[in-house]
Amino acid sequence: MASLQEYLFISGLLFAIGLAGVLIRRNIIVIFMCLELMLSAANLTLVAFSRFNTGENGLPDYNGQVLVFFIITVAAAEVAVGLAIIVALYRARQTVDVKELTSMRG
Amino acid sequence: MPVFFYAFAAVSVIGAIALVCFRNPVSSAISMVGSFVGLAALFIGLNAYFVGIIQILVYAGAIMVLFLFIIMLLDLKAPSAFKRSSPLILVGGLIIPFSFVIQLSTVLSEVRGGDPKALPLQDAAESFYDHERDPDNQSEIYNSLQKKSLPDVNLIGLTLFGHKGDNASIRTPGYNFPLQIIGVLLLVATVGVVALSLKRKQSKSGGPES
Amino acid sequence: MPEFFSWSILLLPLCSAAVIQLLLREMAGIAVRMSVGSAATTFVIALVMLGSEDRTLAVQWATAGSFHIEIGLIIDDLSRGMMIVVTGVGLLVHLFSLAYMKEDEARARYFAGLSIFMFSMTGIVLASNFIMMFIFWELVGFSSYLLIGHWFQKNSAAEAAKKAFLVNRIGDFGFMIGILMLWGILGTFAFREMSESTTVIAQNSSTLTGIAVLLVFCGALGKSAQVPLHVWLPDAMEGPTPVSALIHAATMVAAGVYMLFRLQLSAGIEIFEGFAGTTIAWIGGITSLLAALMATQQDDIKRVLAYSTLSQLGYMVMAVGLAGEHSAEAGMFHLYTHAWFKALLFLGSGAVIYACHHEQNIWKMGGLFQRMRKTTVTFAVGTAALMAIYPLSGFWSKEQILEAAHHDQPVLFWLAIIVATLTPFYMTRLFIVAFLGKGRGHGAQAAKEVPPLMLYPLFALSCMAVIAGFTPVAETLSPAFHHPSHSFSLANPVFLISLAALLVGIGSGILVYRGRDADPLEGNTIFKIFRNKFYFDEVYLVLVRVFQNAVAIVVHFLDDFIIGNLLVGGLVRTASGVGNLFRKLQSGNLQGYAFLFGAGIILIIYLTVFAR
Numbered sequence: 001m002a003s004l005q006e007y008l009f010i011s012g013l014l015f016a017i018g019l020a021g022v023l024i025r026r027n028i029i030v031i032f033m034c035l036e037l038m039l040s041a042a043n044l045t046l047v048a049f050s051r052f053n054t055g056e057n058g059l060p061d062y063n064g065q066v067l068v069f070f071i072i073t074v075a076a077a078e079v080a081v082g083l084a085i086i087v088a089l090y091r092a093r094q095t096v097d098v099k100e101l102t103s104m105r106g
Numbered sequence: 107m108p109v110f111f112y113a114f115a116a117v118s119v120i121g122a123i124a125l126v127c128f129r130n131p132v133s134s135a136i137s138m139v140g141s142f143v144g145l146a147a148l149f150i151g152l153n154a155y156f157v158g159i160i161q162i163l164v165y166a167g168a169i170m171v172l173f174l175f176i177i178m179l180l181d182l183k184a185p186s187a188f189k190r191s192s193p194l195i196l197v198g199g200l201i202i203p204f205s206f207v208i209q210l211s212t213v214l215s216e217v218r219g220g221d222p223k224a225l226p227l228q229d230a231a232e233s234f235y236d237h238e239r240d241p242d243n244q245s246e247i248y249n250s251l252q253k254k255s256l257p258d259v260n261l262i263g264l265t266l267f268g269h270k271g272d273n274a275s276i277r278t279p280g281y282n283f284p285l286q287i288i289g290v291l292l293l294v295a296t297v298g299v300v301a302l303s304l305k306r307k308q309s310k311s312g313g314p315e316s
Numbered sequence: 317m318p319e320f321f322s323w324s325i326l327l328l329p330l331c332s333a334a335v336i337q338l339l340l341r342e343m344a345g346i347a348v349r350m351s352v353g354s355a356a357t358t359f360v361i362a363l364v365m366l367g368s369e370d371r372t373l374a375v376q377w378a379t380a381g382s383f384h385i386e387i388g389l390i391i392d393d394l395s396r397g398m399m400i401v402v403t404g405v406g407l408l409v410h411l412f413s414l415a416y417m418k419e420d421e422a423r424a425r426y427f428a429g430l431s432i433f434m435f436s437m438t439g440i441v442l443a444s445n446f447i448m449m450f451i452f453w454e455l456v457g458f459s460s461y462l463l464i465g466h467w468f469q470k471n472s473a474a475e476a477a478k479k480a481f482l483v484n485r486i487g488d489f490g491f492m493i494g495i496l497m498l499w500g501i502l503g504t505f506a507f508r509e510m511s512e513s514t515t516v517i518a519q520n521s522s523t524l525t526g527i528a529v530l531l532v533f534c535g536a537l538g539k540s541a542q543v544p545l546h547v548w549l550p551d552a553m554e555g556p557t558p559v560s561a562l563i564h565a566a567t568m569v570a571a572g573v574y575m576l577f578r579l580q581l582s583a584g585i586e587i588f589e590g591f592a593g594t595t596i597a598w599i600g601g602i603t604s605l606l607a608a609l610m611a612t613q614q615d616d617i618k619r620v621l622a623y624s625t626l627s628q629l630g631y632m633v634m635a636v637g638l639a640g641e642h643s644a645e646a647g648m649f650h651l652y653t654h655a656w657f658k659a660l661l662f663l664g665s666g667a668v669i670y671a672c673h674h675e676q677n678i679w680k681m682g683g684l685f686q687r688m689r690k691t692t693v694t695f696a697v698g699t700a701a702l703m704a705i706y707p708l709s710g711f712w713s714k715e716q717i718l719e720a721a722h723h724d725q726p727v728l729f730w731l732a733i734i735v736a737t738l739t740p741f742y743m744t745r746l747f748i749v750a751f752l753g754k755g756r757g758h759g760a761q762a763a764k765e766v767p768p769l770m771l772y773p774l775f776a777l778s779c780m781a782v783i784a785g786f787t788p789v790a791e792t793l794s795p796a797f798h799h800p801s802h803s804f805s806l807a808n809p810v811f812l813i814s815l816a817a818l819l820v821g822i823g824s825g826i827l828v829y830r831g832r833d834a835d836p837l838e839g840n841t842i843f844k845i846f847r848n849k850f851y852f853d854e855v856y857l858v859l860v861r862v863f864q865n866a867v868a869i870v871v872h873f874l875d876d877f878i879i880g881n882l883l884v885g886g887l888v889r890t891a892s893g894v895g896n897l898f899r900k901l902q903s904g905n906l907q908g909y910a911f912l913f914g915a916g917i918i919l920i921i922y923l924t925v926f927a928r
Contacts, residue, residue: 001108001111001151001222002108002111002112002151002222003220003221003222004219004220004221004222005214005215005217005220006111006115007148007152008210008214009210009211009214010115010118010119010148012206012207012210012211013119013207014118014119014122014141014145015206016203016204016206016207016210017119017122017123017125017126017203018122018126019202019203019206019914020126020199020200020202020203021122021125021126022199022907022910023195023198023199023202023203023907023910023911023914024126024195024196024199024200024907025126026907027131027182028906029131029173029176029177029180029182030125030126030131030134031906032173033125033134033135033138033173034125034126036138036165036169037122037125037138037141040141040142040145040161040165041145043145043149043157043161044145044148044149047149047152047154047157048152050152050154051152051153051154052220052222054223054225056233057229057230057232057233057234058225058226058227058229058230059225059230059256059261060152060153060154060225060258062258062261062262062264062265063265065154065156065157065258065262065265066262066265066266066281068154068157069157069160069262069266070281070284070288072157072160072161072164072165073288073291073292074288074291075164075165075169076164076168076169076292077291077292077295078295079169079172079173080172080295080296080299081295081298081299081302083172083173083176084298084299084302084303085302086176086180087176087179087180087302087303088302088303090180091305096180096182098905098906098907099905099907101904101906102903102904102905103904104902104904105902105903105904105905195907195911198911199907199911202911202914202915202918203914205918206914206917206918206921209918209921209922209925209926212926213925
């Protein structure tokens with residue numbers, strides 16, 4: 001089993017890749033997937049800390065895993081709403097390219 | 107040498123990179139699943155079996171299907187003339203994650219400790235021993251721990267719903283209220299999705315006003 | 317007694333007002349019953365509360381650091397007695413209004429107004445700190461505005477409502493500054509914590525404390541209509557008569573006295589010593605004298621009573637300001653007896669006005685004794701109590717005030733004696749002209765006895781006007797009561813002088829007005845000044861006009877040159893320049909935003925982790 005630092009590094013790496021995807025890609029669905037990836041990377045951090053931060057009896061700190069449970073639930077709801085918004089957006093604009101979605105320009 | 111860790115970490119990182127690099131959204135979605143499966147394996151490697159399974163069920167199962175469904179619904183193929191992002195964005199989008207990783211690794215290299223230790227399952231069992239109960243009729247958690255298996259579903263449940271007794275090591279008020287709120291949130295999300303995807307009748311061009 | 321009851325006495329009238337205003341505007345029948353029901357319930361609760369122990373219920377309302385504002389109820393002898401007065405008079409006025417306002421189309425609005433007044437007045441009485449008191453202080457001003465302007469179709473009523481509101485604003489402005497200054501000095505808003513801060517006062521300069529007390533007194537100046545802010549009260553008689561009885565005679569105008577007494581009770585009498593107390597006492601005394609003089613020449617039955625209210629309020633303020641050993645108690649005691657007999661007089665005048673088909677001029681009444689015997693008798697009881705005839709309630713309280721004045725400020729005592737002569741004089745005038753003699757107007761000749769629903773409140777109030785002053789009753793019901801240290805014997809000079817004043821007043825009143833059909837003093841130059849209320853309104857009008865013009869010129873200059881050209885113009889140019897700059901940033905490009913967001917996070921991590 002690897003050390004805490006390695007887990008955290010992998011988590012950060014995944015997060016960075018997700019961030020890069022958000023910054024580079026122009027397809028809004030892919031951007032959304034990258035967001036999900038970043039969320040999961042954060043989950044990995046939580047689980048790693050939970051495992052290495054053992055309590056008095058030597059068992060993992062399950063509060064962290066409960067938080068992961070909540071994050072996954074909220075993420076599921078978020079995906080549903082987000083995709084519904086994307087569908088509505090596509091109906092309105094016939095595109096999923098964020099370069100063309102600039103109606104918020106000041 | 108934790109072989110499995112490196113293997114699955116590689117799976118999830120490669121999946122993530124593929125997710126960003128594929129032009130076709132369908133390929134991206136599939137590689138996202140690959141990445142999530144690797145991540146779930148990492149969870150299991152961290153003795154978080156329940157979270158790992160949930161990760162696979164929810165992300166790799168439900169959410170990926172949802173993504174694929176939407177991609178198919180919108181009929182998004184890989185565009186024939188793939189418009190590459192401008193070099194400026196490409197550079198900027200790489201610099202920021204890169205500096206993030208550098209910052210992270212600098213911090214991590216400073217930190218000591220964090221080496222893995224095996225979980226002392228049988229010792230931990232003692233803290234769940236209930237003196238008021240029959241020695242042969244102890245709780246599931248105690249029995250599992252005695253058999254050297256980690257009952258993490260039960261332990262998560264214990265944390266989630268709170269605990270009253272005085273013999274256990276986990277004493278939290280529980281997360282009942284957040285749980286209720288999450289339930290309401292899911293309901294609101296359901297209603298919101300339905301409301302968002304309703305097609306108004308007098309829509310002509312399908313503009314935002316419709 | 318459970319806390320629930322204490323809160324419900326505050327919240328019931330509010331609920332009633334809200335329900336009527338929101339739901340029952342078209343259903344006057346239910347609305348009226350609801351309002352009367354809430355008044356009756358609060359009265360019962362106030363009675364039950366008489367037996368409860370002293371305490372303070374408080375809910376934290378706002379907290380900022382170590383600074384707290386709470387919403388709380390203070391329950392002690394003072395507030396319990398005051399609640400009896402407020403809810404008791406309130407209930408009787410509600411009942412009287414049932415008959416008086418029977419044909420009014422906007423009954424529901426009227427009763428909603430009464431309910432909201434009951435709510436706000438209860439709030440003032442029970443308020444546990446100055447902030448809450450100030451809130452409810454404004455609320456009574458608002459409800460008074462609503463009720464004075466109830467017949468807003470009449471121009472004079474709308475004007476009177478506006479005047480009452482604006483004049484009160486002036487006082488309340490000072491009140492607010494005073495509250496803040498007192499907070500600065502005492503370090504607390506809550507009444508129960510003020511007694512602990514008396515040492516702080518000693519350290520502060522007494523001048524500052526005196527100024528703070530005077531500013532707080534500004535609130536009372538407006539609400540209790542003391543000179544020079546008294547001008548709104550006579551005009552407020554444009555409202556329905558039961559409203560005048562409840563708000564502008566018995567309760568709201570007494571709130572100023574109550575507030576001063578509450579301050580004196582909680583912060584200690586020391587802060588009223590020195591120039592602050594003297595000023596307050598003198599203002600009270602002067603108000604009382606001027607108002608009594610003006611009352612002698614009014615023809616409108618309600619205005620006579622209004623000026624008499626002013627004069628009695630002046631008595632109370634004077635007593636509180638004297639800051640003698642028990643003078644403030646005497647003032648509160650007078651407030652309590654005055655509430656009963658003045659409400660009686662106003663409701664009696666309401667009955668008369670109702671019977672005479674809305675005729676208010678006393679010279680067009682006359683001979684009402686033959687036609688409305690029961691009303692006349694109750695009115696006579698009220699008159700006698702106001703004149704302070706032994707042994708009616710007014711006698712006991714007035715005697716205590718005179719005693720206190722005699723003890724502390726002989727000059728004010730003689731001033732009060734003049735008032736004590738004038739009071740019987742104008743009340744005799746009112747009574748003789750309106751009730752005796754022969755009927756002089758159509759309304760008066762056709763007058764009939766009022767319905768029983770009006771008579772019963774009058775009976776109840778005349779009972780109170782008779783018995784309220786006796787020691788056993790006063791001990792139970794009065795907000796503050798102190799056993800008179802002296803006996804009312806002929807050997808006591810104060811008693812003798814006031815008796816003489818009473819006899820002179822009644823005698824001269826009978827001599828001048830017996831059998832007259834018009835005022836014999838009308839042509840007299842001096843009495844003309846009284847009739848014209850010392851030209852206060854006219855002077856104010858001129859002052860307002862002059863100041864308005866001067867201020868308008870200055871403001872116009874400021875507005876045109878400095879604000880218009882320099883500030884606004886400059887700001888506009890600056891703002892549009894900066895706005896254009898920021899508009900460039902709002903590219904609408906999602907990735908641009910995400911990039912900036914990420915760069916910001918990297919920067920924050922750098923600053924917090926690496927750059928320490």
